[in-house]
Amino acid sequence: GFPSVYPGMVPPDMxxxxxxxxxxxxxxxxxxxxxxxxxxGRALVAESSSVLCRVDLRKGDALYLNDGSYGSLFDATHSRWPFPTKLVRDGDSLTEMKPFRFYGPTCDSIDHMPGPFFLPADIREGDFIEIGMLGAYGVAMSTGFNGYGEHDLAVVEDAPMASLYGLAPRSIPTVRTTAEETARKIVRLSRPKGKAGQRKKSRR
Known part of the structure; x- marks a missing residue:
């Protein structure tokens, strides 16, 4: 199928x-x-979806998330796909951007996403990360391995994190100009199953 745009991967104009x-x-x-x-292919659906993950632990440049390669981020592990990322927290971060790697929640050695994923240097446990451009295979490849995989869905009126069609004010350059339009996308809120997921959800 036709491609979409990702950090460091800008295809020709359609x-x-x-x-x-x-x-x-x-x-x-x-x-x-x-x-x-x-x-x-990706040109039709990639821009339509993001996942909102929680940072459960930070060790240096490693961030441990409540989603991973067995969930929405299959391509980030197996294809090393460079998805765009954005810190989500109350208030702005004024620190410089630095590269991070991600680990998922399953305790499996393959649940590792090398990135690099660029986020503010002061990111910490309890912060949330929007990982964008997951409309292609983000849902299709998600599993319930080790009891994970449940998520909440929210439909929002928001611009995608990157766009081939001029829909997103963004840092990823494309051959098209930015337009003052918005597009509808789906945000998946990852959480564990059962009581653990309910406890985490109640604190949001």
């Missing part, structure tokens, strides 16, 4: 893909009634 496909299709020895179908 019109360039369309032009190349049309040129190739017009040169193919096929009937005039032949239809060309293209699978939209």
């Amino acid at each position: 019109s360039e893909y369309a032009d190349a496909i049309h040129r190739g299709f017009n040169e193919m020895p096929v009937s005039e009634t032949t239809e060309l179908w293209c699978e939209p």
Whole structure:
């Protein structure tokens, strides 16, 4: 399918893909009634979803989250996908940005997301992190391994963290200009199952 935009991964404008496909299709020895179908892939859905994770522990540049590779962040582990991140807390952080790595909650050695994920240097236990651009496979690859995987869904009117279509004021440059529009996205709130999840939820 067609790509989307991520930190350090900025594809060409969609019109360039369309032009190349049309040129190739017009040169193919096929009937005039032949239809060309293209699978939209990440370009259609990546911008639609984020996950809001809680920082349960910090050790140096390692942040331990209540979501991970068995949850919404499969691609962050197995493909080392550089998802955009944003600190969510009351008040602003004025510290510099620094790279972090993430660990999930399952106590499995593979539940590690090397990143780097750039966040304020003063991030601490109890803070929340929005991890964006998870509309492609974020939900589809999530499991209930080791009792995790439950989440709350919230539909919000908000701009995506990055956009191929000029929908997001952001730090990730694309070939399109930024527009003053907003898009609808889904935010997943990760929490453990059972009583532990209920206790955590009640403190929010």
